[in-house]
Amino acid sequence: MSGASSKTLERVIAALRGALGDEAVRTGQAIPEQAMTDWTGHAPMRPAALLLPCSTDEVARSLAICNEAGQPVVPQGGMTGLAGGAIARADDIALSLARFAGIDEIDPASATMIVRAGTTLQAAQDAASAAGFELGLDLGARGSCQIGGNLATNAGGNRVIQSGTARDQVLGLEVVLASGAVLSSMTKMTKNNTGYDLKQLFIGSEGTLGIITRAVLRLNPPRGRRHTALVAVDGYDAVVKLLRSLSARFGNDIGAFEIMWPDFFDFGVALTAHARSPFPAAHPLYALIEHAGLDTLDEGEAFFAVLAEALDAGLVRDAVLAQSVADARALWAVRECTAEFPARMDPVNFDVSLPIGLIGEFVDVCRAALDKRWPSNRSYFFGHIGDSNLHVTVDGHSIPGVAHDDVYAFVYEMLAPYGGSVSAEHGIGLLKRAYLPFSRSPEELAAMRAIKAALDPKGILNPGKVI
Amino acid sequence: MSGASSKTLERVIAALRGALGDEAVRTGQAIPEQAMTDWTGHAPMRPAALLLPCSTDEVARSLAICNEAGQPVVPQGGMTGLAGGAIARADDIALSLARFAGIDEIDPASATMIVRAGTTLQAAQDAASAAGFELGLDLGARGSCQIGGNLATNAGGNRVIQSGTARDQVLGLEVVLASGAVLSSMTKMTKNNTGYDLKQLFIGSEGTLGIITRAVLRLNPPRGRRHTALVAVDGYDAVVKLLRSLSARFGNDIGAFEIMWPDFFDFGVALTAHARSPFPAAHPLYALIEHAGLDTLDEGEAFFAVLAEALDAGLVRDAVLAQSVADARALWAVRECTAEFPARMDPVNFDVSLPIGLIGEFVDVCRAALDKRWPSNRSYFFGHIGDSNLHVTVDGHSIPGVAHDDVYAFVYEMLAPYGGSVSAEHGIGLLKRAYLPFSRSPEELAAMRAIKAALDPKGILNPGKVI
Numbered sequence: 001m002s003g004a005s006s007k008t009l010e011r012v013i014a015a016l017r018g019a020l021g022d023e024a025v026r027t028g029q030a031i032p033e034q035a036m037t038d039w040t041g042h043a044p045m046r047p048a049a050l051l052l053p054c055s056t057d058e059v060a061r062s063l064a065i066c067n068e069a070g071q072p073v074v075p076q077g078g079m080t081g082l083a084g085g086a087i088a089r090a091d092d093i094a095l096s097l098a099r100f101a102g103i104d105e106i107d108p109a110s111a112t113m114i115v116r117a118g119t120t121l122q123a124a125q126d127a128a129s130a131a132g133f134e135l136g137l138d139l140g141a142r143g144s145c146q147i148g149g150n151l152a153t154n155a156g157g158n159r160v161i162q163s164g165t166a167r168d169q170v171l172g173l174e175v176v177l178a179s180g181a182v183l184s185s186m187t188k189m190t191k192n193n194t195g196y197d198l199k200q201l202f203i204g205s206e207g208t209l210g211i212i213t214r215a216v217l218r219l220n221p222p223r224g225r226r227h228t229a230l231v232a233v234d235g236y237d238a239v240v241k242l243l244r245s246l247s248a249r250f251g252n253d254i255g256a257f258e259i260m261w262p263d264f265f266d267f268g269v270a271l272t273a274h275a276r277s278p279f280p281a282a283h284p285l286y287a288l289i290e291h292a293g294l295d296t297l298d299e300g301e302a303f304f305a306v307l308a309e310a311l312d313a314g315l316v317r318d319a320v321l322a323q324s325v326a327d328a329r330a331l332w333a334v335r336e337c338t339a340e341f342p343a344r345m346d347p348v349n350f351d352v353s354l355p356i357g358l359i360g361e362f363v364d365v366c367r368a369a370l371d372k373r374w375p376s377n378r379s380y381f382f383g384h385i386g387d388s389n390l391h392v393t394v395d396g397h398s399i400p401g402v403a404h405d406d407v408y409a410f411v412y413e414m415l416a417p418y419g420g421s422v423s424a425e426h427g428i429g430l431l432k433r434a435y436l437p438f439s440r441s442p443e444e445l446a447a448m449r450a451i452k453a454a455l456d457p458k459g460i461l462n463p464g465k466v467i
Numbered sequence: 468m469s470g471a472s473s474k475t476l477e478r479v480i481a482a483l484r485g486a487l488g489d490e491a492v493r494t495g496q497a498i499p500e501q502a503m504t505d506w507t508g509h510a511p512m513r514p515a516a517l518l519l520p521c522s523t524d525e526v527a528r529s530l531a532i533c534n535e536a537g538q539p540v541v542p543q544g545g546m547t548g549l550a551g552g553a554i555a556r557a558d559d560i561a562l563s564l565a566r567f568a569g570i571d572e573i574d575p576a577s578a579t580m581i582v583r584a585g586t587t588l589q590a591a592q593d594a595a596s597a598a599g600f601e602l603g604l605d606l607g608a609r610g611s612c613q614i615g616g617n618l619a620t621n622a623g624g625n626r627v628i629q630s631g632t633a634r635d636q637v638l639g640l641e642v643v644l645a646s647g648a649v650l651s652s653m654t655k656m657t658k659n660n661t662g663y664d665l666k667q668l669f670i671g672s673e674g675t676l677g678i679i680t681r682a683v684l685r686l687n688p689p690r691g692r693r694h695t696a697l698v699a700v701d702g703y704d705a706v707v708k709l710l711r712s713l714s715a716r717f718g719n720d721i722g723a724f725e726i727m728w729p730d731f732f733d734f735g736v737a738l739t740a741h742a743r744s745p746f747p748a749a750h751p752l753y754a755l756i757e758h759a760g761l762d763t764l765d766e767g768e769a770f771f772a773v774l775a776e777a778l779d780a781g782l783v784r785d786a787v788l789a790q791s792v793a794d795a796r797a798l799w800a801v802r803e804c805t806a807e808f809p810a811r812m813d814p815v816n817f818d819v820s821l822p823i824g825l826i827g828e829f830v831d832v833c834r835a836a837l838d839k840r841w842p843s844n845r846s847y848f849f850g851h852i853g854d855s856n857l858h859v860t861v862d863g864h865s866i867p868g869v870a871h872d873d874v875y876a877f878v879y880e881m882l883a884p885y886g887g888s889v890s891a892e893h894g895i896g897l898l899k900r901a902y903l904p905f906s907r908s909p910e911e912l913a914a915m916r917a918i919k920a921a922l923d924p925k926g927i928l929n930p931g932k933v934i
Contacts, residue, residue, distance in 0.1 A: 195934060387657045440661055451918060466663075
């Protein structure tokens with residue numbers, strides 16, 4: 001850093017202290033480690049300062065000061081991201097809304113909730129639940145991640161097949177622009193055709209266009225009636241047929257449709273308590289399916305009956321129907337072995353999406369190509385197929401000396417001709433920026449840059465991320 | 468028009484003829500009347516030319532030529548709009564995609580359809596239906612309106628309570644920018660977090676940011692099992708309770724929840740075949756409710772049973788349950804009396820939205836204020852309450868000498884403090900532009916203008932509309 005910019009930074013920090021008070025402007029050792037990197041652990045770095053504003057107005061004043069000085073600002077949520085999107089550099093000022101948390105209102109008539117950006121997802125879920133509703137968003141990081149980060153990254157998670165992504169939960173949004181202007185579109189209405197739907201721009205733009213401070217979220221009727229089944233099928237075509245027939249019969253009461261290819265399934269089974277497959281034989285493909293019906297109606301029997309019919313018709317080769325919560329947990333344990341990935345391998349993780357009908361073919365092509373290029377590779381394929389989302393994890397230990405970036409480039413290049421996306425849910429952030437052109441055209445990138453320049457002309461918001 | 472600009476226009480038209488051929492560039496009497504105004508009949512005007520490109524590439528070439536010359540272009544769909552958004556001025560060039568129609572692909576595995584913008588909604592619905600699916604969009608103008616216009620205006624219609632607005636049907640979009648650049652984001656995936664979700668900008672922006680040429684739409688499982696009931700309730704609180712309890716029990720199987728205040732209901736009844744209310748007594752409020760279940764499951768009995776319980780519990784005062792398609796049609800006939808509005812009055816139509824819990828109060832306040840200001844007024848209140856959408860129609864004949872604009876301003880001013888929107892579904896277009904500030908803040912309008920300037924720097928696309 002040059003002496004001049006160091007001085008600017010000192011002046012900016014002094015101005016911020018004046019505006020927000022010392023308590024809200026942390027520097028040096030007063031910045032907690034949590035602010036240094038996200039769940040990837042990538043390149044931990046202490047930012048020049050961490051701002052902890054307590055209100056929309058304080059965010060506005062912070063950004064006005066930073067924008068005036070051209071000072072980069074990195075918005076931070078719960079730091080549970082998987083793309084490095086919230087990691088600050090040494091000269092950046094990080095801004096966290098951890099102190100601007102809580103539920104401003106629950107409106108049961110509108111079935112809406114007004115949430116401050118620093119609220120954890122768990123707290124928002126609990127409040128919805130206490131009011132007799134359910135939030136359409138759930139993810140593993142719920143206890144740490146914050147609503148602001150969830151919306152800024154358009155988080156996916158466990159309920160997408162039923163309720164859509166984070167974007168689909170939002171009716172209204174309050175955002176502070178780089179200039180400090182507060183853009184308040186805090187509407188509670190499903191229908192509102194009055195000019196451009198500005199909120200959509202900020203959802204999923206990873207803090208590069210504005211800082212989300214509050215949101216109006218939809219509330220759904222609760223879905224507490226869960227029934228779980230693990231089925232084995234012949235191949236990918238059967239998976240698609242099963243998905244479509246369950247969707248035609250149960251609509252969005254299908255709450256999970258998780259596919260596991262054998263390598264992944266066997267890895268998961270080996271880590272369960274008994275280390276035994278629930279099936280007597282091995283099969284080409286496994287699907288973990290959940291029916292999540294409304295609290296008022298139990299369709300578990302109907303769900304199991306449809307699966308039994310599929311078994312009789314030969315569409316399904318074998319099935320285990322959970323008869324208790326413990327049974328269901330045991331089935332989910334296989335799928336949830338991903339939690340063990342970091343401890344048991346050097347995971348090179350892919351979070352891609354592609355048209356549902358092509359996922360089976362892509363897995364075959366991708367596996368064959370990986371085997372040819374790196375014969376010793378161990379790779380695991382699984383995904384939320386109902387959401388068009390495929391996860392691939394390659395164990396870096398199985399291909400010693402190969403850089404992760406080489407594996408990324410190799411797989412993304414294969415993905416492009418399938419009309420695939422390099423990030424289904426984790427976002428681009430810092431870590432996937434180089435791969436964005438595999439999914440977006442030069443015209444799209446140019447349009448993104450034009451919008452970025454229009455809303456953040458000095459480029460102070462999360463510079464170096466996404467585009 | 469000055470001689471100079473007239474010459475420019477001639478040059479532009481000549482260049483367009485060169486690029487697209489004479490058949491695709493209509494002028495003078497070769498422009499059909501349909502291109503002169505929309506369903507409002509507002510200020511019919513023959514544009515300087517009507518372009519009928521047959522491909523995305525021809526749209527791109529057309530816009531490149533017009534942009535070069537700074538020539539305004541007005542995109543036109545089926546001309547069924549209700550806000551004047553597609554009406555051209557005498558110096559404008561209109562562009563219709565009527566000749567770029569048809570379904571490019573139906574992908575049953577992804578449950579998606581690729582549609583050209585000039586396709587009528589009806590044709591898209593029929594194609595979805597033939598493939599065993601259903602489109603999540605339906606409106607009265609289905610035979611004439613086009614997918615491009617539906618998306619450009621984020622159309623609402625009959626299925627919003629179940630499937631959302633037009634926006635919610637879109638997975639991918641192809642748009643031509645003012646410059647002629649083709650922005651292709653034709654993805655089929657539910658999950659795709661690779662930079663800004665550009666398609667959202669064009670949906671609902673009424674042709675002011677780009678011209679939509681193709682779209683990837685979601686396909687839903689068909690909902691052919693319809694059951695209809697008309698219920699009478701004590702007041703608005705009971706309406707909200709009923710909506711929430713039906714939603715908790717049936718989720719998005721509730722396909723319609725239409726509320727009619729007595730003036731509207733009596734007007735509708737008087738126009739039915741027998742001109743008799745289905746109820747022996749008058750009631751404070753009426754709800755027409757439809758259960759629209761998946762084809763594979765008939766929950767009609769359960770639906771009627773829940774209404775019977777509500778009757779027993781006193782939440783509902785009286786109920787008529789349709790026992791046949793003819794019964795259902797008779798009940799809908801009351802609600803559909805709106806088709807008679809233009810013939811039987813001088814309708815001043817409002818299409819507003821406000822938080823669901825406040826609609827009852829707003830109706831009372833609004834009616835009292837109208838009665839006080841114009842004691843002779845006849846006004847009709849009804850709406851899609853599940854979508855937060857209220858329609859108000861004031862009969863201009865009942866308040867002779869009062870300008871429609873005075874009625875608009877009077878009602879919109881009342882709406883603003885409720886956090887309401889001046890357009891729930893019809894859009895802003897030309898006719899509501901003056902009222903946009905009742906719903907959007909100066910900061911929002913400034914952000915819209917910044918985005919407009921970034922994507923259409925010369926302002927050639929649908930000038931004078933929306934903002």
